[in-house]
Amino acid sequence: MRTRPLKVALLGCGVVGSEVARIMTAHADDLAARIGAPVELAGVAVRRPDRVREGVDPALVTTDAAALARREDIDVVIEVIGGIEPARKLITSAFEHGASVVTANKALLAEDGPTLHEAAEKHGNDLYYEAAVAAAIPLVRPLRESMAGDKVNRVLGIVNGTTNFILDRMDSSGAGYGEALDEATALGYAEADPTADVEGFDAAAKAAILAGIAFHTRVRLDDVHREGLTEISAADIASAKRMGCTVKLLAICERAADGRSVTARVHPAMIPLSHPLANVREAYNAVFVESEAAGQLMFYGPGAGGAPTASAVLGDLVAACRNKLNGAKGPGESAYAQLPVSPMGEVVTRYHISLDVADKPGVLAQVATTFAEHGVSIDTVRQQGKDGDAWLVVVTHSAPDAALSSTVEALRGLDTVRGVASIMRVEGE
Incomplete structure (x- = not known):
C-alpha cells in the first residue's frame, strides 16, 4: 500500500458534508484498504467557521473555498455546496489544478453538465456524481457503466x-x-421553501441527468417538461382510487419509437395499483429502467438525507481515488448520439379529465364529438348527476399530448361545460 495519503478537499459541511467527514474519519482504515492508500481530509470549506462541527478538526476549516479547490496537493475535491455559482467555478478550478471531482450538485449538472465534463476531460480528471440522483440508490453508475x-x-x-x-x-x-x-415540513421532509420539490424543479434536474446518460445525448433542464403537484386535490386522489390507481409525481425519459428523438418530462400521473411504483411509500424513491437486452430493472431505496447521500458520495470518492492511484480514468461524458429532444406536444400519452357539465340531454354526445374532432379516442366515460349538476370523468386512449391539450381547450369553450375540474395523465399501463 502506498504510504503517502491521497488528499481530499471538502467544499461544504452541511447535512451531507458533515456526514461525509464523519464517515471518512470513522472508517479511515476500511477506506484505505479498499482504495490501496490512506485518504486524508485536507481541508473543509464553510461559510460559518465558528459553528461547531463534530468530528471535524477546526484546523482544517476555512472560508476560502477557492484557495482550497486550487491547492496543488489536493487529489479529489468533494463539492456539496449546491447551486450554480460559486460551485461551477470551484469545480472547474479544481480540474485545472489537477484534482478529480465528486459532486452531488444536480442543479449544476442539469444546467451546465457539458462544461464540467469538458473541463474534466481537458485536464485528465474524473467527474463523478452518483449522489446527484436518488442519493444512495445506485443508478448513475449502472447507467454509465x-x-x-x-x-x-x-x-x-x-x-x-x-x-x-x-x-x-x-x-x-x-x-x-x-x-x-x-x-412533510414538520417531519423534516420538506424545506421551509418547498418550491423546488413541489413544483418539480428537483425532479426535472434529475430527469435531465438521467436522460443524458441513458440516451447518450445532452439534455438540459430547459429541455424537460415540468409540472408540479400543487394543484392535486383530494378529489383527484379519490378519482384515481375509483380507477384502481394512485397518483405519483413521475420523471419519465423516453426514446421515441423510431429511435430518432428523446423526451424528458416530470408531472403527476395516475398509475395502476398493480404497478410496482404504486407501492413506493413515504419518502422513498424508485426508478424503472427499460432496455433491449436487460429488460426491466428497478432501483429502490432512500432518495435523500445526509447519510444516504454521503454513502453515494463516498462510493464515488473510492472510485476517484483508485483512479488517481492507478493512473487511470473513469467514464466521461457520452453524448455521441446527439438525439434531438422533442417537445411535450409530441409525447404520446393518455388523459384523465374531470368535467363539470350541465345535466341535460345531448351533453355527452357534444363532449364526445369534441374529442373526435381533435383525433382523440375515448376509452371510458363515467357520469354522475343530481339536481341539474353533473360530472363527466373521461379517460382517453393514447394520443399526442398536443391533441389532448387542444381537446381540453375546446371543451372549456363549450356552453354545456361549466368547468374542467382536473386533468391528469395516466401512465404505467
Missing part, C-alpha cells in the same frame, strides 16, 4: 422523496395537499 453495452429505451420513476411523501399521505389518509405538506 453496467448498461454501457445495452440500449436503454425508457427511464420511469419517483425521484423526489418530498413529493412522494405528500402524495402518499393524501392517498392513505385522505388529507388535502396543504395538510400533507405541513406534515
Whole structure:
C-alpha cells in the first residue's frame, strides 16, 4: 500500500458534508484498504467557521473555498455546496489544478453538465456524481457503466422523496395537499421553501441527468417538461382510487419509437395499483429502467438525507481515488448520439379529465364529438348527476399530448361545460 495519503478537499459541511467527514474519519482504515492508500481530509470549506462541527478538526476549516479547490496537493475535491455559482467555478478550478471531482450538485449538472465534463476531460480528471440522483440508490453508475453495452429505451420513476411523501399521505389518509405538506415540513421532509420539490424543479434536474446518460445525448433542464403537484386535490386522489390507481409525481425519459428523438418530462400521473411504483411509500424513491437486452430493472431505496447521500458520495470518492492511484480514468461524458429532444406536444400519452357539465340531454354526445374532432379516442366515460349538476370523468386512449391539450381547450369553450375540474395523465399501463 502506498504510504503517502491521497488528499481530499471538502467544499461544504452541511447535512451531507458533515456526514461525509464523519464517515471518512470513522472508517479511515476500511477506506484505505479498499482504495490501496490512506485518504486524508485536507481541508473543509464553510461559510460559518465558528459553528461547531463534530468530528471535524477546526484546523482544517476555512472560508476560502477557492484557495482550497486550487491547492496543488489536493487529489479529489468533494463539492456539496449546491447551486450554480460559486460551485461551477470551484469545480472547474479544481480540474485545472489537477484534482478529480465528486459532486452531488444536480442543479449544476442539469444546467451546465457539458462544461464540467469538458473541463474534466481537458485536464485528465474524473467527474463523478452518483449522489446527484436518488442519493444512495445506485443508478448513475449502472447507467454509465453496467448498461454501457445495452440500449436503454425508457427511464420511469419517483425521484423526489418530498413529493412522494405528500402524495402518499393524501392517498392513505385522505388529507388535502396543504395538510400533507405541513406534515412533510414538520417531519423534516420538506424545506421551509418547498418550491423546488413541489413544483418539480428537483425532479426535472434529475430527469435531465438521467436522460443524458441513458440516451447518450445532452439534455438540459430547459429541455424537460415540468409540472408540479400543487394543484392535486383530494378529489383527484379519490378519482384515481375509483380507477384502481394512485397518483405519483413521475420523471419519465423516453426514446421515441423510431429511435430518432428523446423526451424528458416530470408531472403527476395516475398509475395502476398493480404497478410496482404504486407501492413506493413515504419518502422513498424508485426508478424503472427499460432496455433491449436487460429488460426491466428497478432501483429502490432512500432518495435523500445526509447519510444516504454521503454513502453515494463516498462510493464515488473510492472510485476517484483508485483512479488517481492507478493512473487511470473513469467514464466521461457520452453524448455521441446527439438525439434531438422533442417537445411535450409530441409525447404520446393518455388523459384523465374531470368535467363539470350541465345535466341535460345531448351533453355527452357534444363532449364526445369534441374529442373526435381533435383525433382523440375515448376509452371510458363515467357520469354522475343530481339536481341539474353533473360530472363527466373521461379517460382517453393514447394520443399526442398536443391533441389532448387542444381537446381540453375546446371543451372549456363549450356552453354545456361549466368547468374542467382536473386533468391528469395516466401512465404505467
